[in-house]
Amino acid sequence: MRSADLPEVRSLHLFQTMKEETFDSIVKAAYFQTFPDHVVLIEEGEPADFLYVVIEGRVELFAHANGRETSLAMVSPIGTFILAAVLKDAPYLMSARTCQRSRILMIPAEDLRAAVDQDKAFAAAIIRELASCYRAVVKDHKSLKLRTGVERLANRLLRYHHDQGGNGSLSLPYDKRTLASLLGMTPENLSRAFNTLKPYGVTVDGGTVRLHDLVALETLAKPNSLIDDRRI
């Protein structure tokens, strides 16, 4: 690893509280690598050799079954993926590919597990991270089971709007086909869902979405902090 990257990595929540010594042991073992766009980093079913940390760029987690494919999550800086597989020494449940040129930190699974064993503060940080990941999936799962496609989209728009400052406008962070897959619908249906939201003050221009009537949209969406609030 380049020494210039050290402070950056150290400042991640996951690595902030650990002992210097443990951090060193991980750093010595880890690889920094830059991948171009659209590179498959891992495939579901493979043994968990590395924990991945996205430093720059963006990674899509996806999965296959019965001849279908779906996006499960997007990982932005600074985020980790497949932590659970690494900790359990179990096969990955998801595949991952870059969707931009990305700088990735790869920590060998063995070294990560050793570090968890040796460093209480690191174990605590891992627990927090894992618990957050768990709750994020539960929220996604609730959303999919309890809401229609239009409702999922409406709430997602409200979330992006809030995250981006809440000034009536937002830009979609991913292309629409990816957003559709994340929301559990086809691109065609995402298009139609946007049309359905027109009467609720939603206008779309490319990746820019304007919310002209927040009250109406919220009445439709019925946002629920136990699904939509990423912080809790």
Add this chain to the structure above:
Amino acid sequence: MRSADLPEVRSLHLFQTMKEETFDSIVKAAYFQTFPDHVVLIEEGEPADFLYVVIEGRVELFAHANGRETSLAMVSPIGTFILAAVLKDAPYLMSARTCQRSRILMIPAEDLRAAVDQDKAFAAAIIRELASCYRAVVKDHKSLKLRTGVERLANRLLRYHHDQGGNGSLSLPYDKRTLASLLGMTPENLSRAFNTLKPYGVTVDGGTVRLHDLVALETLAKPNSLIDDRRI
């Protein structure tokens, strides 16, 4: 807590490896309680006051949104629930109710977190448990996004069949309305899904299901260890 229950609790994976001292501290603080059938133990949104451990009986985890309700999981002995909320000191994302008369161990959140801080072995056990919970939800989520209702049912039947010895017959562990909700469908559609599976050798008599043509059923179900295998 009754001292007669101690060895039982101690033998749970979660509590097996921890120090005697830590175990004592948790035991002193915890409550053992027996609840009748159909009692709501927690409601989503409430602060996480206790970690719950099901010792006897059965508990259903469920959630509400947009006027709908869905079952998210069933917890059988010996299983915990809402561990993540307790660790994060965050509101519960799910509600829980007994679906049988149940004996439950309740560990105050504060004491649990203190124990995690003080005992490395316990922290390690918590990490394993959390990682397993995470992967279980990811599997459910993949199943819902990638399979039709009939496929989900077919795979669920194969799972129960395997778990119960694989001798061509299985008994449904829950009533059909609950099973339907777990699988993400209405009771009516579960009924129809069973009918759809008839040509694949599936016959139903009350809670007893017979699989007369495993090959045909598996061809339809396309079971996938990364979704259906609970052990990995």
Add this chain to the structure above:
DNA sequence: GATTTCCCTTGATTAGAATCAAGTTCCGCC
């Protein structure tokens, strides 16, 4: 500048699932 390609949209159709409405069966209960 014309063409290709990809992404997105729209329309028509089909498939999957929910809802509404009865019926049936099976239990517990009187």
Add this chain to the structure above:
DNA sequence: GGCGGAACTTGATTCTAATCAAGGGAAATC
């Protein structure tokens, strides 16, 4: 034995979403 209720099933209908097919538009390529 008869009654009431709950769980489940079936049928008809509606709704939601996927699929199939085609077209439009913007950016990249030649």
